[in-house]
Amino acid sequence: MPTDTARSIMQEAQRRRQDRSPDPRLQGMSGSYRFDIEGVGSWRFEVRDGIATITESTGQADCVVRCDEPDFVRIAQGQQNLLTAFLQGRVQIDGDYALAQRLYGFVRVTRERAA
Amino acid sequence: MADSNISILEGNTFVVSDRRGDVDASPTDTHGLFHNDTRFLSRWILTVDGQRPNVLSVDSLNYFATQFFLVPGTGTVYVDSPLSIVRQRAVGQGFHEDLTILNHTAEAKDVDVRLEADCDFADLFEVKDALAKKGERYRRLEEHRLVLGYRRERFVRETWITTDAAAAVDDRGLGFRVHLEPHGTWKAGIDVVTARTGIGAVTTRPKYAHGDDAPRPNMAASLEAWLAEAPKLVTSWPQLAQTYRRSLVDLAALRFFPLVAPGGALPAAGLPWFMTVFGRDSLFTSLQALPFSHELARTTLTVLGMRQGLIRDDFRDEEPGRIMHELRGGELTAFEERPHSPYFGTADATQLFLILLDEYERWTGDADLVRSLEPQARAALRWIDEWGDRDHDGYVEYERRNTSTGLENQCWKDSWNSIVFADGTLAPMPRATCELQGYAYDAKQRCARLARELWNDPAMAERLTREAADLKRRFNTDFWIPERGFFALALDGKKRKVDSLTSNIGHLLWSGIVDEDKARACVDHLLGDGLFSGWGIRTMAEGEGAYNPIGYHVGTVWPFENSFIAWGLRRYGYRKEAAQVAMGILEAAAYFDGRLPEAFAGYRRAETRFPVEYPTACSPQAWSTGAPLLFLRTLLGLEPVGGRLLVDPAMPKTLEQLELLDIPGRWGRVDAIGRGRIDLGV
Numbered sequence: 001m002p003t004d005t006a007r008s009i010m011q012e013a014q015r016r017r018q019d020r021s022p023d024p025r026l027q028g029m030s031g032s033y034r035f036d037i038e039g040v041g042s043w044r045f046e047v048r049d050g051i052a053t054i055t056e057s058t059g060q061a062d063c064v065v066r067c068d069e070p071d072f073v074r075i076a077q078g079q080q081n082l083l084t085a086f087l088q089g090r091v092q093i094d095g096d097y098a099l100a101q102r103l104y105g106f107v108r109v110t111r112e113r114a115a
Numbered sequence: 116m117a118d119s120n121i122s123i124l125e126g127n128t129f130v131v132s133d134r135r136g137d138v139d140a141s142p143t144d145t146h147g148l149f150h151n152d153t154r155f156l157s158r159w160i161l162t163v164d165g166q167r168p169n170v171l172s173v174d175s176l177n178y179f180a181t182q183f184f185l186v187p188g189t190g191t192v193y194v195d196s197p198l199s200i201v202r203q204r205a206v207g208q209g210f211h212e213d214l215t216i217l218n219h220t221a222e223a224k225d226v227d228v229r230l231e232a233d234c235d236f237a238d239l240f241e242v243k244d245a246l247a248k249k250g251e252r253y254r255r256l257e258e259h260r261l262v263l264g265y266r267r268e269r270f271v272r273e274t275w276i277t278t279d280a281a282a283a284v285d286d287r288g289l290g291f292r293v294h295l296e297p298h299g300t301w302k303a304g305i306d307v308v309t310a311r312t313g314i315g316a317v318t319t320r321p322k323y324a325h326g327d328d329a330p331r332p333n334m335a336a337s338l339e340a341w342l343a344e345a346p347k348l349v350t351s352w353p354q355l356a357q358t359y360r361r362s363l364v365d366l367a368a369l370r371f372f373p374l375v376a377p378g379g380a381l382p383a384a385g386l387p388w389f390m391t392v393f394g395r396d397s398l399f400t401s402l403q404a405l406p407f408s409h410e411l412a413r414t415t416l417t418v419l420g421m422r423q424g425l426i427r428d429d430f431r432d433e434e435p436g437r438i439m440h441e442l443r444g445g446e447l448t449a450f451e452e453r454p455h456s457p458y459f460g461t462a463d464a465t466q467l468f469l470i471l472l473d474e475y476e477r478w479t480g481d482a483d484l485v486r487s488l489e490p491q492a493r494a495a496l497r498w499i500d501e502w503g504d505r506d507h508d509g510y511v512e513y514e515r516r517n518t519s520t521g522l523e524n525q526c527w528k529d530s531w532n533s534i535v536f537a538d539g540t541l542a543p544m545p546r547a548t549c550e551l552q553g554y555a556y557d558a559k560q561r562c563a564r565l566a567r568e569l570w571n572d573p574a575m576a577e578r579l580t581r582e583a584a585d586l587k588r589r590f591n592t593d594f595w596i597p598e599r600g601f602f603a604l605a606l607d608g609k610k611r612k613v614d615s616l617t618s619n620i621g622h623l624l625w626s627g628i629v630d631e632d633k634a635r636a637c638v639d640h641l642l643g644d645g646l647f648s649g650w651g652i653r654t655m656a657e658g659e660g661a662y663n664p665i666g667y668h669v670g671t672v673w674p675f676e677n678s679f680i681a682w683g684l685r686r687y688g689y690r691k692e693a694a695q696v697a698m699g700i701l702e703a704a705a706y707f708d709g710r711l712p713e714a715f716a717g718y719r720r721a722e723t724r725f726p727v728e729y730p731t732a733c734s735p736q737a738w739s740t741g742a743p744l745l746f747l748r749t750l751l752g753l754e755p756v757g758g759r760l761l762v763d764p765a766m767p768k769t770l771e772q773l774e775l776l777d778i779p780g781r782w783g784r785v786d787a788i789g790r791g792r793i794d795l796g797v
Contacts, residue, residue, distance in 0.1 A: 025425050084450070089268075105425050112426045
């Protein structure tokens with residue numbers, strides 16, 4: 001099985017978005033995020049009630065998350081908790097911390113649904 | 116009741132020192148500069164000519180600044196000192212210290228002054244449990260700056276120390292060769308900065324600058340605004356006025372400004388161990404403070420709703436809909452050696468969240484917040500039925516899933532030996548303590564109102580009302596111990612009644628789950644010799660197998676708990692008894708200069724004559740700080756009904772007249788005035 005990359009995870013997330021129904025646990029979660037993956041690229045998430053529209057973009061966002069590719073992959077695959085990654089210094093967050101907190105929930109719920 | 120340690124704090128940054136101002140951490144001494152659950156300075160010792168000065172006095176200017184008056188000396192017999200030393204310190208992003216030395220003689224003096232500095236960068240959990248570090252400490256000298264640091268992988272924390280005076284900076288601290296002219300003065304400003312905290316950019320300066328001899332703008336202004344916004348208390352009892360002001364100031368000091376709710380404040384639990392968000396503590400304190408401040412409740416509801424459990428995660432004892440217990444930001448949490456990111460092991464915060472939501476709306480009329488939190492409220496209600504009731508017997512019970520670092524006892528009495536039978540034996544898990552059922556009953560009753568009036572869901576309202584009534588009916592049978600005339604502390608894992616007589620029955624009155632025909636018996640127990648010490652209601656009654664007057668949850672008196680029990684006594688119409696409990700604790704507060712500790716010993720008042728502080732009690736502690744506020748509400752009989760505030764005082768004659776002016780609420784601001792008419796007979 002090939003190792004996932006940040007790009008492949010983003011592409012998969014873009015594809016899955018088509019068949020995703022809203023999760024009540026993410027009701028009211030709305031805002032814009034940008035993931036800057038070091039040496040790979042930037043993706044912008046426009047989230048409405050927990051459903052994200054994802055584009056590869058360096059556009060402005062309310063909350064910006066920066067990390068390297070291995071950490072991103074581990075977070076996306078549920079091997080690393082986003083909040084503890086932040087506390088460890090593996091992830092930098094700029095902008096709206098309330099949105100960052102909601103992102104923490106978004107990642108966990110999305111991961112659980114994908115499992 | 117002098118404290119040998121001096122604490123100043125701002126948010127989740129605080130300094131604990133001795134009365135000289137020195138920080139000298141040891142396994143038994145919790146000294147240090149702490150920020151976000153990490154110690155950023157563990158050693159900060161002043162010497163003058165190689166000697167540690169003696170203390171003349173300490174003046175705590177306010178909660179974030181203090182000053183220490185010292186003299187050089189080698190012995191215990193005081194002789195007129197040629198020098199005075201003053202350390203003025205203000206905390207915020209580290210701390211700033213102004214060091215001043217005055218020469219009182221007509222001769223010039225030369226002295227060597229030194230400040231020794233070091234840091235272990237201990238996580239608060241490591242301080243409590245004396246654990247070893249896994250990363251690497253380092254220190255380096257930069258231009259005029261001593262850097263103390265710690266690194267574990269990419270977890271980096273640094274403290275920066277600088278001075279504006281001529282100094283020899285070495286890797287162990289700062290040295291000053293001081294020349295004092297006759298009657299001269301020497302000054303140095305020293306910055307100790309929590310520079311790399313893991314959150315945000317590097318901080319280069321502490322909040323307070325050199326030369327500050329008074330509180331600086333924003334905290335001082337916000338404190339003044341806080342006090343100005345609070346209702347005014349008029350009383351002929353000076354100690355009550357002192358306690359009221361102390362409570363307001365301490366509550367201001369314990370405000371925690373979470374990054375996830377900009378501009379809002381919620382109460383952190385207490386100094387020194389609990390300067391963080393705690394579900395239960397923040398909820399109880401917000402309830403106590405509602406007649407005086409709405410901000411704490413609003414932020415508490417917002418933040419706890421935002422951090423509500425979403426998935427099942429056994430490491431964190433997280434479950435969908437569960438309200439969190441505790442959030443930490445130190446190294447052990449970061450590396451998942453502790454589960455506090457956040458930890459969810461509490462069986463009562465979810466119900467209390469719902470109770471506060473309703474009570475908040477009744478006071479404020481803030482329907483927008485209550486509507487915005489409807490999804491969280493529904494999830495919390497589902498948690499009560501689907502996750503809180505683990506074995507589907509109709510009661511909330513708890514047993515940790517994280518068996519290594521999770522909490523065993525997930526009720527407010529969270530020490531290991533608190534849930535015991537009358538013979539002193541521990542009750543096996545899972546435990547359904549009685550107050551959890553009371554809170555669940557109250558939460559459903561209150562949410563039925565919200566569903567009917569704000570969520571436009573009459574069917575839900577009807578269902579919740581029906582479920583609450585069913586719970587009350589079953590509870591009054593299943594938990595009642597007819598031969599002893601009170602409710603069991605809990606049902607244990609084998610559904611046996613845990614038959615100790617405890618204060619928990621008072622919580623049941625507050626929640627309203629007690630049948631009217633059983634209330635009198637409960638009240639008689641609460642005010643009887645077994646539970647009532649004369650100062651307050653003990654956590655466990657004298658005569659029970661595990662009773663210990665200095666046992667943390669098995670005999671001590673907790674002011675916060677008494678404040679809710681008094682509220683419960685009023686709910687059932689026991690006006691005199693409520694006043695008796697309120698007066699006992701308020702009279703005790705006078706012995707603590709108005710600052711109620713977390714707990715005090717359960718010794719009989721008639722024997723000790725003064726309340727004996729529990730040895731390791733936290734102080735200030737948020738819900739103890741909130742207790743006098745709730746007692747005032749209870750004494751004045753303040754109840755929001757519809758859009759109005761009802762005032763129905765039930766006060767002892769000794770209070771004469773009590774006025775609480777400008778009480779904020781959905782009615783604007785109103786005054787409550789009561790006259791003491793009850794003869795307590797003491």
